[in-house]
Amino acid sequence: MTTRSSATFWALSDPVRIDIVERLTSGSSVTATALAADLPITRQAVARHLATLEEAGLVLHRKQGRETRYQVVTAPMMDAADWLETRAASWDQALTRLSGHLDARASTAE
């Protein structure tokens, strides 16, 4: 697994952080204050989660006047999705080989 994907999975292992990413993606709340108003947690807790997400490369912040606005960076999540897809495909291939192995054994036994 790439380091970046493991950082993505770890950052998304918290339901609040998933909620924050979804809200940022939909564009409904883009400041820590607005997110805190939408969520049952304090602004400080939101700020900590945003820092964790930013450390993992999943969000970016920019200053706009007196506000700090957050936006989602999609590339690491796309990479993680690709990684999971590849891993799932390798399990599918393994099960196909299992089936073929059992068929071959059965025909040899006949």
Add this chain to the structure above:
Amino acid sequence: MLVAHSIATVWRAITDADALAEWFGDFADVEPFPGGKANFGWSEYGTVISGRVEVVSEPHTFAFRWSAVEGVPFDDAPSTLVTFSLTDEEGKTLVKVVETGFSELPADIQARSLEENTSGLQAESGAPETFLSSRER
């Protein structure tokens, strides 16, 4: 995946080291009891993944943890859990594989020390797992 063989036949194929070496890896060193070895190798990639058997509940559930970092001894590496589930379907067998624990891996699996890894796992316990399943056919 539904395979056209009895649950006893499939059970043997997923728990017996010689059988596993024929379809899963090029090399398999598996001791089918909890705590036993679950080591696999692929000569094409030159990799060995070491693991430990977790659940042996014949003929329905076989699970092992394996290292998330190739070539690192199991005891020293973060790991994911692989669970094979077998269900009898009128003489055929439904085989499912689910691999869990990706979100519990430390954020940087290469650089973090085991100590940090352990505390990270404790801090995140209760968090939902990222899971991976063979797709329904």
